[in-house]
Amino acid sequence: MSTLSDRVVSTLGPYVGDTVADTCVRATALSLGKTADDLTPSDFPTLEANVRRLLGPVAPTAVVDQLLADIERGL
């Protein structure tokens, strides 16, 4: 897995489970026409949009903001 994928799963996994975290990665890769392994830090804006869309209904905005900041900080 790429650095971005690893980072997403390790950050989101404890909160939403690895399956959902992986779904966020795959949705991002799919929308960019890439594989999860091909994602790079420059794909973060697309990842952010997908994470907000998928996790918005299951977590407060502040939590999603914080998790995205954690992902971005590690890139």
Next chain:
Amino acid sequence: MTATTTPSRTPRALSAGTMLSGGALIALVGLFALLSVQMYAENLSDAAYAASYWFGTSLQILFALVIIFVALRIGWGQHVGKQWFFVGLGVAAYAAGDIAWTILDLHLGLDPYPSVADLFYTLEYAFFFIAMVLAVRSYRSITDLRTPVIIGAVISVVAAAAMYFLLLKPYIFAAGVEELGTWGLVVSTLYPLGDVFFMLGPAMTLAIVIMRLGAGRLAWPWWIVVVGALVFSMADSLYSYADWSGAGSSTLLEMGWMSANLLFALAALVARDVYRVR
């Protein structure tokens, strides 16, 4: 940008505030359980009996306030805030039913069943059902909900069939309007069906959704809600059966509603923690 150097945030365990608040709620329910045994054994004076009665009712109000407070802190504008608000409204409706029941039974000397209290009690089903639907639907972009919904519906139908053959047909429908009156027949039928269609089934659907996703800590409070719904529906159904079959109730059985609403309040406290990143 560089390679990963910052470790991911390690989620905190439950806060000291939640542990203390939850422990206090559990201790209060434990105290009520002890008082309840004395009430059942008719070992209390009239004043002590009345005080214990109101103590139990006050606990339900406290549970509702805890959940609604947490929901408002999360915010009505948040999807999850709405979900918890409806859980809180459900417990508040139950507490309102308890207040009405206590006044009718304890102070007015009237038979509280059926009465306006049942209107509030049955409202808990409606609010809880809305909360469960909102919670399940929040996962619709992440996973397919059709299978969990079908399984939840099948569980409800099977449980309803059991209710029909064990409770409704032999006792409640047999008593009919002649014995129960129209309102009595309606609420006596509504309780067991509400337990399976508005509590058990939706809670099982949510459990399957979060189980399939291998959900993390954001699902912790919902697991507690699922257990609470199981306790509520089991206690309510068993109480109805014990009452109608003549088997007789018990303190343990009557603590079921209290335990369920306690679990909903504990779940809200846990939610407050898991929705807080820092």
